Amino acid sequence: MNEHELxxxxxxxxxxxxxxxxxxxxxxxxxxxxxxxxxxxxxAAAAVFALVLIxxxxxxxxxxxxxxxxGQPLLGTARLTASGRLRVGDWLLTDDSSRALVAVxxxxxxxxxxxxxxxxxxxxxxxxRLALARGAIDATVDAVPRLFFVETPAGTAIDLGCAYTLETxxxxxxxxxxxxxxxxxxxxxxSSRVPLGAIIQTRPVTGPGIPYVEDAPAPLxxxxxxxxxxxxxxxxxxxxxxxARAQDALSLWHLLQRVDPTLRATVYDRLAALLxxxxxxxxxxxxxxxxxxxxxxxxxIHRIHFRRMTLRGVLEIDPRTGLRAR
Amino acid sequence: MPPPDDLVAxxxxxxxxxxxxxxxxxxxxVYALCLRLTGSAGDAEERTQDxxxxxxxxxxxxxxxxxxxxxLHRLAVNVVLNEARTTKRRELRVMxxxxxxxxxxxxxxxQSAGLSxxxxxxxxxxxxxxREVFVLFDIEGYGHAEIAQLVGIAEGTSKAQLFxxxxxxxxxxxx
Numbered sequence: 001m002n003e004h005e006l007x008x009x010x011x012x013x014x015x016x017x018x019x020x021x022x023x024x025x026x027x028x029x030x031x032x033x034x035x036x037x038x039x040x041x042x043x044a045a046a047a048v049f050a051l052v053l054i055x056x057x058x059x060x061x062x063x064x065x066x067x068x069x070x071g072q073p074l075l076g077t078a079r080l081t082a083s084g085r086l087r088v089g090d091w092l093l094t095d096d097s098s099r100a101l102v103a104v105x106x107x108x109x110x111x112x113x114x115x116x117x118x119x120x121x122x123x124x125x126x127x128x129r130l131a132l133a134r135g136a137i138d139a140t141v142d143a144v145p146r147l148f149f150v151e152t153p154a155g156t157a158i159d160l161g162c163a164y165t166l167e168t169x170x171x172x173x174x175x176x177x178x179x180x181x182x183x184x185x186x187x188x189x190x191s192s193r194v195p196l197g198a199i200i201q202t203r204p205v206t207g208p209g210i211p212y213v214e215d216a217p218a219p220l221x222x223x224x225x226x227x228x229x230x231x232x233x234x235x236x237x238x239x240x241x242x243x244a245r246a247q248d249a250l251s252l253w254h255l256l257q258r259v260d261p262t263l264r265a266t267v268y269d270r271l272a273a274l275l276x277x278x279x280x281x282x283x284x285x286x287x288x289x290x291x292x293x294x295x296x297x298x299x300x301i302h303r304i305h306f307r308r309m310t311l312r313g314v315l316e317i318d319p320r321t322g323l324r325a326r
Numbered sequence: 327m328p329p330p331d332d333l334v335a336x337x338x339x340x341x342x343x344x345x346x347x348x349x350x351x352x353x354x355x356v357y358a359l360c361l362r363l364t365g366s367a368g369d370a371e372e373r374t375q376d377x378x379x380x381x382x383x384x385x386x387x388x389x390x391x392x393x394x395x396x397x398l399h400r401l402a403v404n405v406v407l408n409e410a411r412t413t414k415r416r417e418l419r420v421m422x423x424x425x426x427x428x429x430x431x432x433x434x435x436x437q438s439a440g441l442s443x444x445x446x447x448x449x450x451x452x453x454x455x456x457r458e459v460f461v462l463f464d465i466e467g468y469g470h471a472e473i474a475q476l477v478g479i480a481e482g483t484s485k486a487q488l489f490x491x492x493x494x495x496x497x498x499x500x501x
Contacts, residue, residue, distance in 0.1 A: 001496045001499045001500050002496075003492065003496075006492060006495060006496055006499070007464075009445050009499075010445070010464050010465060013445065013446070013465060014358065015355060015358060016354030016355045016357075016358050017354055017357055017358040017361060018353070018354045018357065019353060019354075019357045019370075019371055019374060020367065020371075021371070023349075023353065023357075023371055023374055023375050023378075024346060024349055024350070024353075026375050027349065027375050027378045027379060028342070028346070030375065030379045031342065031345075031379065031382050131350070153354055171354070172354070187351070188333065188351050204354065205355075
């Protein structure tokens, strides 16, 4: 191997590697310990006493039911023989031949596919939260939006009342496919709205890609990936515009917000030609990324998309208007 | 999830949930750095935890003059290198040796998945000094002057260690 080959190999090393286990519980314990002061003692004693009293009457530790579906999933360090309880901080592991069903509190359930590692992070009525370190889940939730969260190495899937399949490797390369309702997938700096019948790819560091519909043509999907993950820039964006159809409006709505400002007008014009904006949404406001204009446009795109998806096989819907195609 | 600036501000105000979100956003990047600098998966886990505990204490001093991720990265490098220096001093006191490579050789090897596993393993097996300079220069993009300051060596030593590291890596990967 020469100097140049070594350089190339080094440049391909991943910038991020997920720790093999969740280190947060250890960090959290040390943060608490670090803030301990003697003058808290009377208060702490009172708290312990109160907790003991409560513990005698009710089970305080929240936990979700887990049922084995196949093989021998591992719950914490024990084999799951039939069913068990997943407590906050517990890991659930499935190998190549095992699957499990987890009740998401009282709002839903998820099937844990083979080869998955997940942890229950929070189990409160207002925060049902899992960390999916790797593998795949099929989630079905029937609740108001933003109660169920799945954290992955590439970002967090936020349930907006839906059913979806989410898969990821330990670095964050993955895929989200929504089959009912809508999911938001967000990192600190980027988010994607994924309605039913749409898919996003995820990558480490970058996070969620631009969503596309299930039947999007392969060249369009490739152009979106080039834009999102391969630094395709203006060229990839122009490819997306050339390949997009009216039913791909949801992709262009996201693209509008991610392209270089100099390209926004071009993206907007293509989007408006494929699916005209609703009254009140002007070109200037949309290009300025005015939040009300974008929300107004999204509402129309989403309504037409939803109608098209739910009436698939029943009625042919015009993807420009949402009305019955003539 | 809120934007990173918002998370940092909330964590600075003592919000531990925001701090946990910061951990989840940056753990992979910090762990990768710790893993490569220490050459040991076990040590990398410990150092990653140290970094975030230190971050919690130091967060109030972050003024936003640089990107938060760059600031955290620099903090992580300092935590790992300080610990390496302390450990080396402690181990040399109880196990005198003329060969510093012996200390590095006692670590458990890196268990890392992926296409670059051979290179990762070869980096982990480098002598401590050579590995630190290689990781900081070739992977993390620091300059020799900066590395000399961080590691506490002369600039010329940093260059020599880099040369040695690259040579050892090529030999290991060709073997």
